[in-house]
Amino acid sequence: MNAPALAPAAAFSALMDSHRSVRSYKPDPLPEGLVDRVLAQALQGTSSSGNLNLVSVVKTQDPARKERLFELHGEQPMVREAPLVLSFCADSFRTREWLARRGARPGFADLVSWHTAAFDAMILAQTAALAFESHGLGICYMGTTLFAMRGLADFLELPDNVLPVTSLVVGWPADAPPQRDRLPAAAWIHDERYQRPGGDDIDRHFAERERRGRARYMESSPEMAALWTEHGIGSLAQFYTSPIKYCPDLFAGFSADIEALLTERGWRRPPV
Numbered sequence: 001m002n003a004p005a006l007a008p009a010a011a012f013s014a015l016m017d018s019h020r021s022v023r024s025y026k027p028d029p030l031p032e033g034l035v036d037r038v039l040a041q042a043l044q045g046t047s048s049s050g051n052l053n054l055v056s057v058v059k060t061q062d063p064a065r066k067e068r069l070f071e072l073h074g075e076q077p078m079v080r081e082a083p084l085v086l087s088f089c090a091d092s093f094r095t096r097e098w099l100a101r102r103g104a105r106p107g108f109a110d111l112v113s114w115h116t117a118a119f120d121a122m123i124l125a126q127t128a129a130l131a132f133e134s135h136g137l138g139i140c141y142m143g144t145t146l147f148a149m150r151g152l153a154d155f156l157e158l159p160d161n162v163l164p165v166t167s168l169v170v171g172w173p174a175d176a177p178p179q180r181d182r183l184p185a186a187a188w189i190h191d192e193r194y195q196r197p198g199g200d201d202i203d204r205h206f207a208e209r210e211r212r213g214r215a216r217y218m219e220s221s222p223e224m225a226a227l228w229t230e231h232g233i234g235s236l237a238q239f240y241t242s243p244i245k246y247c248p249d250l251f252a253g254f255s256a257d258i259e260a261l262l263t264e265r266g267w268r269r270p271p272v
Contacts, residue, residue, distance in 0.1 A: 015130060015133060015134055017179075018133070019130075019133060019179070020138065020173075020176070020177050020178075020179060020180075021139075021140045021141070021177070021180070022078075022138030022139060022140050022169075022173045022174075022175070022177065023076075023078045023140055023175075023177070024077075024078065024081065024173070024174040024175045025078060025081040025082040025083070025138065025169070025171035025172060025173065025174050026081075026171065026172040026174045027081070027083070028083070028171070028172045029083055030083055030084060030137070030170070030171070034135065035059060035084060035170070038128060038131045038132060038135070039057055039086075039128060042124055042127040043055070043124060045127055046120075046124045047123060048120055048123075049116045049119070049120055050116075052095055052108075052116075053120070054092050054095060054108070054113070054116060054117035054120050054121075055088065055089065055090065055091055055117065055120050055121045055124050056088075056089045056091040056094070056162060057086055057087065057088055057089070057124075057128075058087040058089065058164075059084065059086060060084070060085040060086075060087065061083060061084055061085075066079060066080060067080070068155055069085050069152075069155070069167075072144075072148040072151045072155065073142050073145075073148060073167070074144045074147075074148075076142070076144070078140060078169050079169060081169075081171065081174070082169040082170060082171035083170070084169070084170040084171060085167060085168070085169050085170075086125075086128070086169075086170060087145070087156060087164045087167045088121045088124060088128075088164070088167065088168070089121060089156075089158060089163060089164050089165060090114060090117030090118040090120070090121050090162070090163055090165050091117060091121075091162045092108035092114075092117055092161045092162075092267075093159045093160060093161040093162045093266075095108050096108055096109065096161055108161070109161060109266050110267070110268070111268060113267065114262060114267040114268075121165040121166065122165060122166060125141070125165075125166050125168060128168065129141075129168060132168075136172075137170055137171065137172060137173075138170070138171060138172065138173035139168050139169065139170050140168070140169050141166055141167070141168060142166065142167035142168070142169065143166075144167075145164050145165065145166050145167045146165075146166075146254065147254050149163055149164055149257075149258060149261055150257065150261055152167075153261075153265065158265075160265050160266035161265065161266040161267065162265070163261065163262075163265055163267070181208060181209055181212045181213070183205060183206070183209060184205055184208075186205065187201075187205035187206075206237075209236065210235060210236045210237070213236040213239075214236045214239075217236070217239060227244050231243060231244060
């Protein structure tokens, strides 16, 4: 006898509880037509500012082209392993072309439009991620997208007013990683107004995160443990702003590059 189907709310709750960032994939191909169907349904099921759909998604499945993405994304093996890489882009090019063809005043080439399009792309990516997971597929977000925006935009032949915001690798999981810990609800859910945490609150809210995160990194490999020692890292907090994780000096450079790229690619131009 088949198990009874879960009610929609229960099924969705189970789906969220089962989320993992999968970094190891089988080479098995994806079912024909599934990707386009999931993406089309994801757009229909995702909110869009002004219903302008300021997004585009570039699918990369060709092994040779994935090899270039492997290089641009910091040579992470999952880019090679997964059968599909999706680049989610903020896109006002299509809308600006439509405006021009209808004699409308030019617009959507400013910082507000960039934020609108970028947020729309991120919302769509998350809807698609959940949809792929509902089919038993694994996904992982590529944070390296932000650091490789220029190279990715050139490789994907994106016109002005189109830039990559995030990427997903998609495929059949080759492992079942444990679920990552998250901050407790008390740390980030606020009633009516922001509840400023005190020092004791910070210590309490981050205690389990410190313990589990430090253990995960220190036990992941002898090389990582050696790097912690080499850089004098004594806590997870110190690790996150160390030269081997999210170095503030490197991020300052990345930030300047992104600002320059937004100007170069049409998102910071004065209105015509």
